[in-house]
Amino acid sequence: MANKKVMIVDDDKEFLDELNEILSLSGYEMVSANDPAKALDVAAKERPDVIVVDLKMPNKTGFQLADELRYLSGMDDIPIIAMTGYFKDSYAPLLNICRIKKCLRKPFNPLDIIAEIENVLSIK
Secondary structure: OOOOEEEEEOOOHHHHHHHHHHHHHOOOEEEEEOOHHHHHHHHHHHOOOEEEEEOOOOOOOHHHHHHHHHOOOOOOOOOEEEEEOOOOOOHHHHHHHOOEEEEEEOOOOHHHHHHHHHHHHHOO
């Protein structure tokens, strides 16, 4: 699935940089945003093939961002993968409502995120 564009949204700049590097080395074209408020503009401009979003961010949660992305013109079919270090069972219904395909719990193995990206891209 090389040459596919992946967008990462996470307020943790160090984690964001590490994930960008891992995925770039795996052949993906990377786009990122460390401010969820700017992520909508970046997504609309860049049109990624898949979006990976942290659920717990200041000012706007990953749930809110995923829900807003659904309503951007031409963005409703882009698969979204969530990631969080604070998963609660009550998140499960929200994942479905926001059409988040998968939720990875931090910390995760880099191979796990690559596998999930490959999975959602193969069924897109």
